[in-house]
Amino acid sequence: MTKLAPSILSADFARLGEEIRDVEQGGADWIHVDVMDGHFVPNLTIGPLVVEAIRPHTSLPLDVHLMIEHPERYINDFVRAGADWITVHQEVCPHLHRTLAQIRESGAKAGVALNPGTSVSAIEPVLQEVDLILLMTVNPGFGGQVFIPSVTRKIRETTRLLRERGFTRVEIEVDGGIQPGTAREAAAAGATVFVAGSAVFGQADRKQALDAIRADAEAGTVKRG
Ligand SMILES: O=C(CO)[C@@H](O)[C@H](O)COP(=O)(O)O
Ligand SMILES: [Fe+2]
Numbered sequence: 001m002t003k004l005a006p007s008i009l010s011a012d013f014a015r016l017g018e019e020i021r022d023v024e025q026g027g028a029d030w031i032h033v034d035v036m037d038g039h040f041v042p043n044l045t046i047g048p049l050v051v052e053a054i055r056p057h058t059s060l061p062l063d064v065h066l067m068i069e070h071p072e073r074y075i076n077d078f079v080r081a082g083a084d085w086i087t088v089h090q091e092v093c094p095h096l097h098r099t100l101a102q103i104r105e106s107g108a109k110a111g112v113a114l115n116p117g118t119s120v121s122a123i124e125p126v127l128q129e130v131d132l133i134l135l136m137t138v139n140p141g142f143g144g145q146v147f148i149p150s151v152t153r154k155i156r157e158t159t160r161l162l163r164e165r166g167f168t169r170v171e172i173e174v175d176g177g178i179q180p181g182t183a184r185e186a187a188a189a190g191a192t193v194f195v196a197g198s199a200v201f202g203q204a205d206r207k208q209a210l211d212a213i214r215a216d217a218e219a220g221t222v223k224r225g
Contacts, residue, residue: 002187002217003029004210005063005173007197008054009045009143016050017057023200026207027214030063030085032175032195034143035078037068040092041141048074048081055082065113065175065195067140068092072099079106087111087134087173090122100129111173115140116148120158127167132193133158137186138176143197147177152189159190180216187220 006028011019020031033051038044051062061084068074071088072095078086086108093099096112103110111132112123116139123133135155138145155172162170173193174186183194194217196209203209 001192002214002221003171003193004200004214004217005030005032005193005195006200006206006210007032007034007143007175007195008201009034010197010201012201016054019201020054020057023206023210024058024060026200027210028060028200030061030193031058032063032065032197033083034197035064035066035068036141039069040089041067043141048077051078051081051083061085063087063111063173063193063195065111065134067113072102075099075102075108076106079103079108083108085109085111085132087113087132089113089115089140090118091115096123097126097129100126104129104131111171113140113175114154116151120154120161124161127162127165127170130167130170132171132173133162134173134175135191136176137174137178137182140176144202145177147179147182147185149185152185155186155189155191178213180212183213183217184220184223187217188223189220190224191217 036045064083109131113134174191175195179199
């Protein structure tokens with residue numbers, strides 16, 4: 001099933017509760033929360049306090065994307081704050097297996113993210129520990145960037161690998177530059193969860209924006225068969 005996860009990075013931070021309710025009413029499936037530390041990525045955003053503040057404003061799953069070094073120090077705080085899914089980057093986890101196990105033990109679903117320059121082979125040994133693979137379709141750090149087309153091949157490779165290994169319930173999430181057009185391309189390659197920041201919050205009518213991305217992604221899914 002196609003799932004849409006609007007990224008609040010492009011929302012109005014002064015009105016976060018209202019913004020989240022607006023996309024929930026508009027048909028969002030998850031709320032994507034981008035956490036940046038100014039070290040792993042050149043930008044600073046939010047922490048567990050903001051997750052705790054938005055939790056009462058939605059019944060949707062909170063999908064927390066940690067773009068931070070030493071994510072193991074903060075996993076439990078984010079889960080206590082209300083995160084349902086926690087995704088860490090392979091590039092900052094020397095003990096990836098242990099970090100993914102920590103996420104599951106804390107009660108959240110475990111995701112692992114790969115930058116555009118990181119091969120899917122880097123996570124082959126830990127597939128058993130993973131509920132979601134996030135393939136960055138831009139270099140992480142900012143909203144509003146352009147989808148990198150060469151990542152489409154990696155989405156296909158990931159889809160094939162999960163099928164071959166029998167991990168058919170693992171979600172493939174794409175993040176960065178997702179809008180009508182790129183959603184279809186990613187869906188045709190096997191993506192199941194679509195993060196969109198500027199393409200949703202940059203539009204006055206969020207329902208219309210979400211409907212357009214969903215229709216495009218579903219057209220790609222049909223093409224994949
Ligand atoms: O993780 C990130 C960026 O690092 C994303 O979640 C962005 O927030 C997506 O924004 P758009 O590219 O959709 O505007
Ligand atoms: Fe993200």
